[in-house]
Amino acid sequence: MTQRYIKIGATVLVLGLAFAGLFWSTLRDGTEYYKNLDEVMTNQSEWHGKQLQLHGYVVPESIYRSRNNSLEYRFKVQNNPARATEPGSVISVSYTGIVPDTFKGEAEVVLKGELTTEGFKVSPNGVMAKCPSKYEAAAKSGA
Amino acid sequence: MASLGSFLLLATFVVCSYSAAVSVAGARRRSRPLIESGVGAFYLTAALMTVASAVMINAFLTNDYSIKYVAHYSDSVQPLFYKITSYWGGLDGSIMFWVFLLSIFGTLAVYVNRERHRELIPYVVATIAVVQMFFLYLMVVHKNPFTTFLTTVPADGNGLNPLLQNYWMAIHPPSLYTGFVGMTIPFAFCIAALVTGHLDDSWLRAVRRWTMFAWLFLTFGLTLGMIWAYEVLGWGGYWGWDPVENAGLLPWFTATAFLHSVMVQERRSMLRVWNVILVITTFFLTIFGTFMTRSGVVQSVHAFGDDPMLARLFTIFMVAILTFSFGLVIYRLPLLKARNELDSWVSREAAFLVNNWVLLFAALFVLFGTMFPTLSEAIMGQRLTVAAPFFNKWLIPIGLILLFLTGVGPLLAWRKSTVRNLLEQFLWPGVATATTLAATTALGIPVWAPGLCFALCALVTATIVQEFLRGGNVRRRNTGTDLFTAIIGLVGRNKRRYGGYIVHLGIVLIFLGFAGSGSKKEQLFRLKLHDQATIGAFTLRNDGVKVSDDGQKQMATAYISVSQNGKPIESMYPGRSVFRKHEDEEARTDVAIRRSLAQDLYLVLAPDVDFGTQTITLQAFVNPLVDWIWLGFGVLAFGTGIALLPERAYSFALAKLPAEAATTAVVLLAGLLLSGVSLKAQQHQVDPNVAVTPSKNALEEQLRGEMGCVCGTCAHEALTKCTCGTAQQMRSQLRAQIDQGKGHDEIIQAFIGIYGGQQFLQAPIDKGFNRVAWLFPYVLGATGVFAIGFAAIKWSHHSAAAPPETSATLDDPALEERLNDELRDLD
Numbered sequence: 001m002t003q004r005y006i007k008i009g010a011t012v013l014v015l016g017l018a019f020a021g022l023f024w025s026t027l028r029d030g031t032e033y034y035k036n037l038d039e040v041m042t043n044q045s046e047w048h049g050k051q052l053q054l055h056g057y058v059v060p061e062s063i064y065r066s067r068n069n070s071l072e073y074r075f076k077v078q079n080n081p082a083r084a085t086e087p088g089s090v091i092s093v094s095y096t097g098i099v100p101d102t103f104k105g106e107a108e109v110v111l112k113g114e115l116t117t118e119g120f121k122v123s124p125n126g127v128m129a130k131c132p133s134k135y136e137a138a139a140k141s142g143a
Numbered sequence: 144m145a146s147l148g149s150f151l152l153l154a155t156f157v158v159c160s161y162s163a164a165v166s167v168a169g170a171r172r173r174s175r176p177l178i179e180s181g182v183g184a185f186y187l188t189a190a191l192m193t194v195a196s197a198v199m200i201n202a203f204l205t206n207d208y209s210i211k212y213v214a215h216y217s218d219s220v221q222p223l224f225y226k227i228t229s230y231w232g233g234l235d236g237s238i239m240f241w242v243f244l245l246s247i248f249g250t251l252a253v254y255v256n257r258e259r260h261r262e263l264i265p266y267v268v269a270t271i272a273v274v275q276m277f278f279l280y281l282m283v284v285h286k287n288p289f290t291t292f293l294t295t296v297p298a299d300g301n302g303l304n305p306l307l308q309n310y311w312m313a314i315h316p317p318s319l320y321t322g323f324v325g326m327t328i329p330f331a332f333c334i335a336a337l338v339t340g341h342l343d344d345s346w347l348r349a350v351r352r353w354t355m356f357a358w359l360f361l362t363f364g365l366t367l368g369m370i371w372a373y374e375v376l377g378w379g380g381y382w383g384w385d386p387v388e389n390a391g392l393l394p395w396f397t398a399t400a401f402l403h404s405v406m407v408q409e410r411r412s413m414l415r416v417w418n419v420i421l422v423i424t425t426f427f428l429t430i431f432g433t434f435m436t437r438s439g440v441v442q443s444v445h446a447f448g449d450d451p452m453l454a455r456l457f458t459i460f461m462v463a464i465l466t467f468s469f470g471l472v473i474y475r476l477p478l479l480k481a482r483n484e485l486d487s488w489v490s491r492e493a494a495f496l497v498n499n500w501v502l503l504f505a506a507l508f509v510l511f512g513t514m515f516p517t518l519s520e521a522i523m524g525q526r527l528t529v530a531a532p533f534f535n536k537w538l539i540p541i542g543l544i545l546l547f548l549t550g551v552g553p554l555l556a557w558r559k560s561t562v563r564n565l566l567e568q569f570l571w572p573g574v575a576t577a578t579t580l581a582a583t584t585a586l587g588i589p590v591w592a593p594g595l596c597f598a599l600c601a602l603v604t605a606t607i608v609q610e611f612l613r614g615g616n617v618r619r620r621n622t623g624t625d626l627f628t629a630i631i632g633l634v635g636r637n638k639r640r641y642g643g644y645i646v647h648l649g650i651v652l653i654f655l656g657f658a659g660s661g662s663k664k665e666q667l668f669r670l671k672l673h674d675q676a677t678i679g680a681f682t683l684r685n686d687g688v689k690v691s692d693d694g695q696k697q698m699a700t701a702y703i704s705v706s707q708n709g710k711p712i713e714s715m716y717p718g719r720s721v722f723r724k725h726e727d728e729e730a731r732t733d734v735a736i737r738r739s740l741a742q743d744l745y746l747v748l749a750p751d752v753d754f755g756t757q758t759i760t761l762q763a764f765v766n767p768l769v770d771w772i773w774l775g776f777g778v779l780a781f782g783t784g785i786a787l788l789p790e791r792a793y794s795f796a797l798a799k800l801p802a803e804a805a806t807t808a809v810v811l812l813a814g815l816l817l818s819g820v821s822l823k824a825q826q827h828q829v830d831p832n833v834a835v836t837p838s839k840n841a842l843e844e845q846l847r848g849e850m851g852c853v854c855g856t857c858a859h860e861a862l863t864k865c866t867c868g869t870a871q872q873m874r875s876q877l878r879a880q881i882d883q884g885k886g887h888d889e890i891i892q893a894f895i896g897i898y899g900g901q902q903f904l905q906a907p908i909d910k911g912f913n914r915v916a917w918l919f920p921y922v923l924g925a926t927g928v929f930a931i932g933f934a935a936i937k938w939s940h941h942s943a944a945a946p947p948e949t950s951a952t953l954d955d956p957a958l959e960e961r962l963n964d965e966l967r968d969l970d
Contacts, residue, residue, distance in 0.1 A: 030533030034516055034526040053528055071751050071760060097667075098749050098762060101306065101377070101731050125378075 032112065037079040040115060041089035047115045054113070054120060057081050059090060060105040072096050077120070082106040095122040102129040144202055145210050148289035151195040155242070156279040158184050158191060163272035170265035170339075178265045182253060185268045188275060189246040193926065196243050199230055199288065209296045212236055212288045218302035220695070225303055228313040232303060234437060235288035237316065241433075242278045244324040245271065248353075252328045256349050263346060266335030274327055277460050285452055305696075305722045305731050311371040319364030319391055323429040325357025326394060329401075330426035333419055337471040342478045344409055347418070351405055352787060354422075358398045359783045365391050366776040377732035377747045379665060379764035381772070384534040389513045390432030396506035397425040400499045406639075407492045410557060412482035414492075416472065417499070419479065423468045428506070430461055435513070487559035494552040498545065505541045509534070539592045543599060546654055549647050550576075550602035553610055568609075575605035589661070596658035600651045607644045614641075634785060642786030649779025652771045659742075659768025667749075672757040679765040681744050682706045686714070687757045694863075696720040698733070701748045701759050705737065713737055717748040717761070740774075742767040843881050846890060847874070850903050873903065 033047075037056040040047050054077070062076035073095045079088025082105075093111060103109065112126035162184035169177030201207075203226045208214040216229040216236070231240040249271040257264055282288065306312075329350035336346035368388065369381040382388060401421040407414045434457040437450070472479070485493060511518075512529050519527040554568040579601035583594040611630055618636075619629035634641040668676040670685035677683075686702035700718035704711060715737060719730035730750060737744040742765050749760035838844040847862040852870040862870055862877070880890045894903055 026533060026536050027529070030529045030536070031515075031519075031527045032530065034528045065751070071749060098747070098760075 034110075037077060037089045037091060041079075041091065044115065048117075049114060052111075052113065052115060052120075054091075054111045054115075056091075056109060056111075058103070058105050058107045058109055059087070063105060071098065073099065077109065077111070081108070092119040093122060094119060095127055097124050097127075099127050100129045103127060104129075144198055144207060145289045145291045148195055148198045148202070148210075149283075149287060151191055151198065152239070152279060152282055152287070152289070155188050155191040155195065155246075156276060156283055158187050159272045159276045159279060162188065163269045163276065166265040166269040166272070170269075181265060181268050182257070185253060185272060186250050188272070189250040192239075192243040192246045195239070196230070199236065199239065200227055203227065203229055206300070208298070208300055209291050210288075211290050211292055214292070214297050214300045216300070216303055218300035221300075221302055222308075225308055225313065229303055231316050231320070232307070233288075235282065235286040235290075237320070238278050238282055238286060239288050240317070241320060241324055242275050242282075244320055245275055245278075245327055248325060248328055249275075249331070252331075252349075252353060260332070260335075260345060260349050262339055262341055263332060263335040263349070266338045267331045270331035270334045271327060274331075277456075281453070281456060285456065305720075306375060309371060309375055311367050311374065315364055315367035315371055318360050318367055322357050322359075322361025322364050322391075323394065323433070325353060325360060326398060326425050326429050328353045328357070329422045333422040334468065334471065337419065337468075337475050340475065340478055342415070342475060344412070347405055347408060350422070351402070354398060354402060354405075355783060355787055358395070358402060359780060359787075361391065361395050361398065362776065362779065365395065366773065370773060373769070374734060374736065375732075377734045379663075379745050379747070379762075379766065380660075381769070384512070384531045386513045387436050389509050390436050393432055393506050393510055393513075394425045394428040396502045396509070397421055397428060400502035400506075401425060403495050403502075404499050407495050411492055413485070414496070414499075415479045415481055416476065419472055421499075421503075423464075423472070424503075424506075427461065427464055427468075428510075430457070430464065433457075434461065489555060489560045489565070491552060491555040491557050494548055494555050498548045498552065501541060501544050501548070505538065505545075508537055508541070512537075542654070542657070543592060543595055546596070546599040546603060546650075549650065550599060550606050553606055553644070571609055572602050572605040576602040593658040593661035596654055596661075600654055600658070603647055603651045607648055610644060611641070638788065639786045642782045642784075645782025645785060646779050647782075649775045649777070649782055652775030652778055654775075656768050656770070656772030656775065659771070660766065662767050664765040666763050668761045668763065670759055670761055676761070676763070678744075678763045679742070680707050681763075681765065682709075683746070683761065683763060685757070685759055685761070688752055688754060688759055690754070694723075696722045696731075699730070699748070699752055699754075700733075701752075701761070703735070703746060703761070705744065715744070715746055717746040719748055719750060719752075738770055740768075740770055743769050839878065839881060842887060843877065846877055846881075846887065849891075850877070850894070 032051045032053050034053040035047070035055065037054060040052065040054065056077040056079055059076040059078050060082050064074045065072060074092065075095075076090055076092050078090045080086055095111075095113075107129045110128045111120060111122050112128070113120055113122040115121075162181045164181075165177050165184065166181030169175070169179075169181055202210050202213050203217050204223075206213070206217070206219055212233060212235050213229075216232045217226050221229070229236070231237045249268075253264060253268060253271075256267075260267075332346045332350045336342050365388075368391065372378075372383070373381040401418060404414050404418055404421060408418050434454070437453060437457075485496070487493065512534055516526050516528045519525055550572060554565075554572065556564060560568075576598045580590070580594060580598035583597045584590060588594045588597070611633070614633045615626050615630040618624075618633050619626050622629060622632065624632070664679050666676075666678050668678075668683070670676060670683070672685055672687055675682055675684045682705070684704045684706075686704055688699055688701050691698050691700065698718050698720040700716050703715045703717065705713050705715055715735040716733075717735040718733040720733055721730045732747055735746045745764040745766055747762040747764075749762060751760050753759075838847060844863070850862045850873065852862065852873065862874055876894070877890070880893055885893065891904070
């Protein structure tokens with residue numbers, strides 16, 4: 001009986017360790033930091049060169065395309081929603097590519113990319129605007 | 144109306160609590176009248192919720208913008224169809240729809256099982272009633288869908304988001320909810336069995352059909368969500384591992400595990416604790432998924448908005464579910480002991496066991512990945528996220544292991560497989576697998592993972608074909624019919640097994656689609672007028688951009704001529720449209736997809752159109768085999784349907800019939816299957832060349848307004864607006880009638896002659912029978928009222944007439960029915 005338990009225990013241990021090892025290794029290159037703009041801006045140097053997911057709101061009327069109708073976007077992102085009294089930290093963002101349909105001024109966005117000295121550089125396909133979800137926050141319903 | 148709705152919700156809550164309390168009391172005191180009263184009250188909740196739903200739909204139909212919910216999700220120009228579907232379009236309404244479905248399903252389940260599982264019924268009623276109470280409580284105190292504006296009522300609503308005004312999106316949520324809500328019924332029976340200690344396998348029989356039904360709808364809902372993402376969102380894929388998608392997938396894994404392990408319990412009386420845990424977990428995950436997506440706990444690009452109050456209420460409910468259910472399981476552990484042990488690891492039950500572990504692991508893994516940001520914030524104080532590559536890295540091997548088990552499981556014998564029958568069983572499937580693997584490698588497809596996936600698909604297919612042929616041959620020898628009849632008879636004799644094999648075939652097709660995504664191509668082109676670009680076998684040429692306007696939206700449409708291997712094959716029209724009232728948003732992408740079984744060509748027009756030089760940026764995808772996923776779902780649904788059908792449906796093949804009749808039947812069945820699978824929605828082909836020509840006179844203008852396009856996909860737009868080819872044709876028919884100098888009614892009659900009905904009219908002629916269409920909500924309401932009355936009468940009648948001590952008596956027909964049922968299940 002004891003031998004059986006030892007066998008089972010050993011199998012579980014080996015499998016468990018193997019899984020944990022695999023998990024750890026895949027998790028390490030799979031993760032990105034998810035940060036609000038304010039958290040990053042208070043200590044910028046610490047975040048330079050790290051893969052980030054940055055959460056914020058597009059500053060109204062800040063979207064600018066360098067040539068007429070090109071795919072190069074420059075816009076500003078602030079920490080707080082546009083309707084808030086204080087905008088919070090603001091950063092300028094550059095991106096080349098196709099933006100989602102829901103991307104616009106005031107939109108809540110999550111940007112994947114890197115923090116550089118010139119601002120936030122979004123990696124390809126790294127703009128995620130809020131999905132056209134039906135479950136919108138109550139604040140908009142009175143509009 | 145709003146106050147009536149609120150009142151109905153409150154009344155349902157009261158009736159529900161009564162039903163729960165009385166049922167438990169009745170069961171404990173063994174009092175038949177109390178139990179009956181509880182059941183009656185339970186039926187009443189379904190009636191009340193039906194009336195409340197009718198009130199809500201009525202509010203949408205009559206544009207009652209005093210109700211906030213209506214004002215938020217509808218507006219006056221919204222097509223009728225989307226007005227009705229807006230009922231479940233938002234958070235508050237979706238909770239109400241949830242309770243409505245649950246009350247209907249609960250009533251059905253209780254009604255069907257009231258005699259067979261008499262001892263379980265009171266607790267089933269109590270469990271479902273408590274779940275309903277929770278959601279009703281949410282509505283009454285926190286998210287009342289009937290909340291009205293306290294200040295000025297808006298003149299018009301906000302309207303449903305244009306991206307959601309899509310056919311798939313309208314039927315996706317109810318299907319998913321049906322799956323989610325359906326999982327409550329097995330849970331209720333499980334709890335009832337645990338409480339009463341009737342833990343033999345009879346409760347399983349009561350719930351396995353329900354689980355299958357709920358599972359089918361869950362799968363359907365997930366598939367619809369994928370189709371929507373693929374057709375509308377324009378990123379070329381269908382699954383992004385977003386928390387909202389994952390929420391639907393979690394219970395799917397555990398429900399699938401349960402559908403398999405339930406067989407082990409029926410056959411070998413093993414895994415009894417495991418099954419109970421799976422049922423509880425599945426139910427818990429449906430609630431958890433709802434919680435995750437509605438309360439803002441998990442940050443997602445899907446904006447659900449933070450709602451701490453909702454999060455708190457849900458947390459309390461979930462903790463209560465877990466404590467209560469698992470407390471019961473621990474309390475009943477002695478009764479749940481397995482009656483058999485695993486004889487060998489080379490047996491079917493072992494394969495099922497491994498399949499279950501893998502499925503559960505997949506569920507836990509997805510749960511972990513989805514909750515990872517929240518977990519990492521709680522533990523490390525840093526919000527870290529994991530993205531699609533992480534999920535893919537893990538779920539590709541998991542999927543392949545599952546596919547492997549799907550192929551191997553049916554080949555193994557119960558209890559223990561001998562080396563001899565292993566050889567016999569594995570010879571042909573093994574050969575098929577090896578050949579496919581060799582062939583894919585020779586074609587240059589990488590072994591990991593598409594090559595392996597194709598090989599395993601071959602394995603599963605070979606297994607299934609072998610099973611059908613062997614079984615069919617045995618039966619053919621025994622009954623002396625032809626092979627086709629024998630196979631249908633075989634399926635009829637053991638619907639779950641062979642239906643299950645067909646489901647597996649569907650899964651194989653879905654996996655083919657997944658494997659195809661391994662060789663997906665994606666490219667971005669900047670094309671001047673008449674420039675060409677090549678992706679895969681396709682050459683795309685920019686023939687220019689046009690702008691058109693149909694009243695509801697303004698569209699920029701690119702004309703792309705596509706040629707394959709040098710031969711021109713088609714013109715495609717990817718575009719972007721800006722909707723009225725949504726001008727401040729980025730234009731909606733109108734994806735152009737050219738479907739074929741081998742590969743889809745998927746074109747997206749980027750927003751940087753230069754109208755002056757007609758230069759565009761085109762994002763092109765080639766998605767191989769993607770359509771097999773949707774086809775696979777069709778096969779899967781067909782298989783589940785076979786497993787769900789009652790025996791009677793197969794009686795024709797079970798009796799010995801003349802061969803001709805059987806063959807005819809097979810042809811009919813095959814035709815039915817093919818029509819179901821290859822049914823392609825009629826395309827609402829927006830032909831940008833079509834502009835609405837001005838009307839000739841006032842009569843024509845009036846008639847155009849009264850008639851709607853009949854193409855079937857455009858929400859029945861009026862002929863004054865619709866620009867599709869069908870509408871164009873209808874306009875010319877109308878012009879011909881006008882030119883003949885006919886009057887208003889004459890023309891309508893002529894059109895009725897052409898179309899064989901009034902479906903071309905925007906509104907049915909307000910006469911006689913047609914008024915019924917408008918009466919629908921009222922009829923629905925009246926039905927509810929009648930049902931209440933009926934329930935009340937029946938209920939009072941029963942409790943008055945039935946003497947208290949009848950609970951133990953079983954009248955003969957009921958006993959017979961139950962016996963019959965049990966005997967049938969022994970097969």
